[in-house]
Amino acid sequence: MRIARYRYQDAVSFGFVTANGIVDHAEVPGLIATTVRELLAQGTDSLTSLEGLPTIPLSDVTLEVPVELGKVLCAGVNFPLHRAEGGLSPDRPQWPVIFSRFPDSHVASGEPIVKPTVSDLFDYEGELAVVIGKRAHNVPKAEALDYVWGYAAYNDGSVRDWQMHTPQWVPGKNFFRSGAIGPWIVSKDETGDINSRVLETRVNGEVRQHVLLGEALFSVEELIEYVSTFTPLEPGDIIAAGTPSGVGAAMDPKGFVRVGDVVEVEVSGIGVLTNTVTE
CATH class of the missing domain: 3.90.850.10 (Fumarylacetoacetase-like, C-terminal domain)
Known part of the structure; x- marks a missing residue:
């Protein structure tokens, strides 16, 4: 699994990098995390398959630092x-x-x-x-x-x-x-x-x-x-x-x-x- 934060259409979000592009976190059924840090804390083992979910082409986004930095x-x-x-x-x-x-x-x-x-x-x-x-x-x-x-x-x-x-x-x-x-x-x-x-x-x-x-x-x-x-x-x-x-x-x-x-x-x-x- 690959997690990225990115800017798309003037908004910063995060999602999952696939061969077809980025699946935004809001497209994943049952996922309630709103930040990468929340996602990591909640765990990713129970995430459903990303196959068939809408994607955003990587060429259309600007990458952000991949996690909200703390220490x-x-x-x-x-x-x-x-x-x-x-x-x-x-x-x-x-x-x-x-x-x-x-x-x-x-x-x-x-x-x-x-x-x-x-x-x-x-x-x-x-x-x-x-x-x-x-x-x-x-x-x-x-x-x-x-x-x-x-x-x-x-x-x-x-x-x-x-x-x-x-x-x-x-x-x-x-x-x-x-x-x-x-x-x-x-x-x-x-x-x-x-x-x-x-x-x-x-x-x-x-x-x-x-x-x-x-x-x-x-x-x-x-x-x-x-x-x-x-x-x-x-x-x-x-x-x-x-x-x-x-x-x-x-x-x-x-x-x-x-x-x-x-x-x-x-x-x-x-x-x-x-x-x-x-x-």
């Missing part, structure tokens, strides 16, 4: 080669690095991501977004995947000089509309083992990042266990699982993105998150 917790330096390119030991640390992003620092697939005028060190970070499906608090690793509804692609757009102003990364990770998530959420039963999926980031068609997600130092299960220990997670909350090597800051010459560049983050079996850089 967005991000894992930093979670791949060994990304740690190494940043001058850190590639070995797994005792604890994951976790920071937060604000909801308004995100845009949808197809929307421009915004390079701030105060910096030319605007970088991409392709990642996997983990979408929580039910309330999670003090969840053990062995049960963690039971709390996942699905996944999306994620771009943890980063303003590197502002990120390094202090040991806390929050300023460089939260510029208005500097990151992205989408294009939709794909259920975990459709993706299968997420560790077997490939993440790839491209800038103007050039491959910058390419990794098997199973190479992460802290798995999705371990991140959920750790994060849910210090904060409860609600349906629709996000954990971004970290970026691999290949960021622009580590290139020689530097590979920071500029106005007009097109950044694509693709997770196999999920889709392509596409954004053009503006200022």
Whole structure:
């Protein structure tokens, strides 16, 4: 199952992405949720078949951020080669690095991501977004995947000089509309083992990042266990699982993105998150 939020005829709604287009939630018999967060909280197991229901062509809609964002917790330096390119030991640390992003620092697939005028060190970070499906608090690793509804692609757009102003990364990770998530959420039963999926980031068609997600130092299960220990997670909350090597800051010459560049983050079996850089 694939869930998308979208704008159609000047109204924002949500629905289900099928081979024939989007089935709006209002067309699904018995579905009473009015937001994606409500839908995830209510559960989707009892939804009837979408076959034969009216659809809207994807070409007729503008995608929105696929879930109404609440908590967005991000894992930093979670791949060994990304740690190494940043001058850190590639070995797994005792604890994951976790920071937060604000909801308004995100845009949808197809929307421009915004390079701030105060910096030319605007970088991409392709990642996997983990979408929580039910309330999670003090969840053990062995049960963690039971709390996942699905996944999306994620771009943890980063303003590197502002990120390094202090040991806390929050300023460089939260510029208005500097990151992205989408294009939709794909259920975990459709993706299968997420560790077997490939993440790839491209800038103007050039491959910058390419990794098997199973190479992460802290798995999705371990991140959920750790994060849910210090904060409860609600349906629709996000954990971004970290970026691999290949960021622009580590290139020689530097590979920071500029106005007009097109950044694509693709997770196999999920889709392509596409954004053009503006200022």
